[in-house]
Amino acid sequence: MKHQILIAGKGGQGIQMMGYLLGYSFVKYQGKHVVQTEEYGASTRGGESYTELVVGDREEDVLLFKVQKADTAVFMFQQSWNSLIGKIQNGTTVIYDGSLVKPDRGRLYNIMATEISRNELKSPIVANMIMLGAISAISKTVTLGELKSAIGEVLSHKWEELNVRALETGYNKANELLGDGGK
Amino acid sequence: MSDSRLIFVHGNGAIVEGAIQAGCRFYAGYPITPSSEIAEEMSKRLPQVGGIYVQGEDELASINMIVGASMAGAKAMTATSGPGFSLMQEGLGLAVATETPLVIVNMMRAGPSTGIASKAWQGDIMQSRFGSHSDYEIISVYPWSVQEAFDLTIESFNLAEKYMTPVVLLGDAILARMRERLYIKQEEIIDRKRPSEPEGKYMPYKRDQSLVPVIASFGEGFHVLKDSLTHNENGYYYENPEVQAKYVRGITEKIKKNAAAIEKYESVFTEDAEVVIVAAGPMARVAHSMIIDARKRGKKWGMFRPVTIWPFPEEQLKKSVQKAIYVIVVEMSTGKLVYPVKWSINDNDRVKLVSWLSYEAPTPDELEHLCEKEVNG
Numbered sequence: 001m002k003h004q005i006l007i008a009g010k011g012g013q014g015i016q017m018m019g020y021l022l023g024y025s026f027v028k029y030q031g032k033h034v035v036q037t038e039e040y041g042a043s044t045r046g047g048e049s050y051t052e053l054v055v056g057d058r059e060e061d062v063l064l065f066k067v068q069k070a071d072t073a074v075f076m077f078q079q080s081w082n083s084l085i086g087k088i089q090n091g092t093t094v095i096y097d098g099s100l101v102k103p104d105r106g107r108l109y110n111i112m113a114t115e116i117s118r119n120e121l122k123s124p125i126v127a128n129m130i131m132l133g134a135i136s137a138i139s140k141t142v143t144l145g146e147l148k149s150a151i152g153e154v155l156s157h158k159w160e161e162l163n164v165r166a167l168e169t170g171y172n173k174a175n176e177l178l179g180d181g182g183k
Numbered sequence: 184m185s186d187s188r189l190i191f192v193h194g195n196g197a198i199v200e201g202a203i204q205a206g207c208r209f210y211a212g213y214p215i216t217p218s219s220e221i222a223e224e225m226s227k228r229l230p231q232v233g234g235i236y237v238q239g240e241d242e243l244a245s246i247n248m249i250v251g252a253s254m255a256g257a258k259a260m261t262a263t264s265g266p267g268f269s270l271m272q273e274g275l276g277l278a279v280a281t282e283t284p285l286v287i288v289n290m291m292r293a294g295p296s297t298g299i300a301s302k303a304w305q306g307d308i309m310q311s312r313f314g315s316h317s318d319y320e321i322i323s324v325y326p327w328s329v330q331e332a333f334d335l336t337i338e339s340f341n342l343a344e345k346y347m348t349p350v351v352l353l354g355d356a357i358l359a360r361m362r363e364r365l366y367i368k369q370e371e372i373i374d375r376k377r378p379s380e381p382e383g384k385y386m387p388y389k390r391d392q393s394l395v396p397v398i399a400s401f402g403e404g405f406h407v408l409k410d411s412l413t414h415n416e417n418g419y420y421y422e423n424p425e426v427q428a429k430y431v432r433g434i435t436e437k438i439k440k441n442a443a444a445i446e447k448y449e450s451v452f453t454e455d456a457e458v459v460i461v462a463a464g465p466m467a468r469v470a471h472s473m474i475i476d477a478r479k480r481g482k483k484w485g486m487f488r489p490v491t492i493w494p495f496p497e498e499q500l501k502k503s504v505q506k507a508i509y510v511i512v513v514e515m516s517t518g519k520l521v522y523p524v525k526w527s528i529n530d531n532d533r534v535k536l537v538s539w540l541s542y543e544a545p546t547p548d549e550l551e552h553l554c555e556k557e558v559n560g
Contacts, residue, residue, distance in 0.1 A: 020191075020362070023191050023362055024191045027189060027190075027191040027364040028185040028186075028189065028191065029185060031189075032364075033363070033364060034191065034362070034363060034364055035361055035362070035363050036191075036361065036362040036363070037357070037360070037361050037362075038360060060475070062363070063468045063469075063471050063472040063475075064468065064469065064472050064547070065357065065361050065465060065468060065544070066544060066546075068546060068547075
């Protein structure tokens with residue numbers, strides 16, 4: 001099975017780290033073939049930033065290193081939505097931060113990650129982990145346990161507790177949404 | 184428990200791991216996008232294995248440092264991109280002339296001159312072969328994936344040591360920064376030969392049937408002269424037409440006459456192909472994907488991918504295009520790879536060029552459309 005994932009936002013949101021943790025999980029715990037590419041401007045913060053992952057069971061599945069049509073997409077920046085809409089189909093699962101993006105195509109799941117990060121986790125910087133948890137719950141391509149292991153192996157232990165809590169929060173919020181049939 | 188030999192890494196990181204396994208213990212370089220992670224990772228990895236990392240003041244110093252380190256017996260490398268590779272041509276020529284094994288990574292970026300730092304291009308295919316002045320041959324390889332970047336880095340060191348030559352490992356900004364799974368396998372490692380004759384009888388530039396000289400490293404107890412001037416079998420400058428001819432034949436024929444053993448390529452669906460696409464590096468992945476789709480729709484298309492760009496696998500290409508009405512070279516430049524393809528095929532009117540002048544790789548559909556235009560005129 002081939003699965004194409006697009007994650008887009010702006011510099012500073014942790015977009016590239018989301019892609020790396022996902023790719024790491026697919027390779028290390030699922031033995032999948034993965035190709036990940038990164039796109040970002042010269043400035044670190046504020047500019048468009050996105051990452052693409054193509055995942056498959058066979059080497060042939062990942063010949064193409066760019067996403068053609070996304071199966072799963074995450075959007076955290078309106079400008080990215082406007083420039084990358086060509087990769088979104090009606091059947092694409094689109095997980096978005098409703099305070100930042102107003103998407104109008106795909107199967108839409110609104111996770112207010114930036115607000116949840118600030119209000120519930122009392123930190124402005126874990127919206128990406130919330131979105132990762134949501135990816136796990138909605139796309140079912142990667143388990144919560146796999147992402148937790150990846151966080152433990154890749155990121156600083158100093159922030160592990162907060163990152164994992166954010167991951168679980170996103171996972172639970174997404175499951176609540178799925179319980180409502182998705183919105 | 185996950186397997187520690189299975190990692191998720193970019194092309195630059197794979198080259199570092201390959202170099203360490205191949206026995207590289209000296210690196211000098213001047214960081215430049217999109218090769219900078221090689222310098223960064225080498226500065227961490229080399230001290231762990233007892234090696235030396237030097238950040239040179241520029242590319243000229245860096246290439247000359249690795250030439251010196253290799254003359255003293257170390258397996259040495261540097262990494263750069265187009266602007267730096269241009270500066271290194273003089274030092275590369277010195278390595279060729281003194282038959283000093285080296286690996287030089289050139290991660291190609293959009294140019295000419297400083298171009299666009301982080302975007303891919305395939306403009307240095309010719310420079311990797313003809314960049315330094317006068318008569319020489321080179322070995323140059325161009326991987327298309329992270330795994331192959333690792334494998335071919337080891338291969339590059341092995342070829343350098345076996346043929347006593349610099350090897351240019353080509354990549355591009357796509358390969359440099361794309362991450363894939365890499366399985367760190369244990370590969371066979373080749374080290375340069377040591378003299379079997381005693382000091383006094385030993386001649387460092389004398390060739391046996393292999394055509395490759397056995398050159399002692401400095402400090403091994405032999406008198407070895409390294410001269411960038413034309414030299415005889417003892418390494419001494421000698422102004423004489425026969426010595427010049429023998430010297431140039433020596434440094435070129437060791438590669439030319441061993442080409443069949445050096446060349447690597449991949450030929451996909453070419454047995455019955457009416458159209459053969461030729462592409463190298465990550466661009467060939469798009470071509471390969473396009474061909475898989477085209478085959479499903481009944482098109483008799485195939486692909487030939489040179490893995491060693493130099494020496495170019497001429498004979499293998501000839502075999503792969505026997506049934507082809509068209510041979511279409513697809514590259515991210517105004518046309519470089521198209522030349523060795525034309526040199527290989529006698530009736531080269533059937534060779535067409537699709538020059539993709541965007542630093543964003545094409546989609547398979549875009550590529551098929553352009554190739555279709557060449558076929559249908």
